[in-house]
Amino acid sequence: MPAPATFARRIAVYSGTFDPLTLGHEDVVRRAAGLFDELILAVAIAHHKKTRFSLQERMTMAAEALDGLPVRVLPFDGLIMDFCRQQGACAVVRGIRNLTDFDYEAQMAAMNRKLLPSVETVFLLPQAELQCISSTLVREIATLGGDVSQMVSPGVADRLKPQPLQA
DSSP states (O other), X not given: OOOOOOOOOOEEEEEEOOTTXXXXXXXXXXXXXXXXXXXXXXXEOOTTSOOSSOHHHHHHHHHHHTTTSSEEEEEXXXXXXXXXXXXXXXXXXXXXXXXXXXXXXXXXXHHHHHHOTTOXXXXXXXXXXXXXXXXXXXXXXXXXTOOOXXXXXXXXXXXXXXXXXXX
C-alpha cells in the first residue's frame, strides 16, 4: 500500500507598510487566514517612505489589532519575493479596493512572477463598506482632527489621536 500523500503547508504573505493597519487590512487578513495554513503579515521597514509610525509601532499595532487571528506579524526589508523564499511561502496576498489598485497590483504580480515563479499572487477585496479606506486617508483625517474610529481598530485610533502639547 502506498504511503499517504504529504502536502507542504500553504504559507501566504500579506505585505505592506500598514501605516496604520486599517479595518480593510484586517478584513483581508481574516479572509486570507481562512485560505492558507499560515499567514504572515509582513510589515515593511519602508526606507523609501516617510511613515508616521516607526516599524516597531506598526508591528505592535498590527499584533494588537489581529490578536486572536492565526497570523504572524514579522518585519521585512528588501524584495518581497526574497522574504517569501525565506519563509517558504507559496502565495502573496494583496488587497485591492478598486481598478487603480488592480492596475498597480497586476503589474507588481507580473514582476514578482518573473522573480519567483513558484509564488502565486492572490487578490482579495475587502467588504464593500471598507473599500474606501486607505492608510493615507486615515492618517490625513486623523491629522486634521477627524474621527477615524470606523476605519481602524480602537488601539490604532487611540494612537492616531493628536497628542496634547506639553507646556
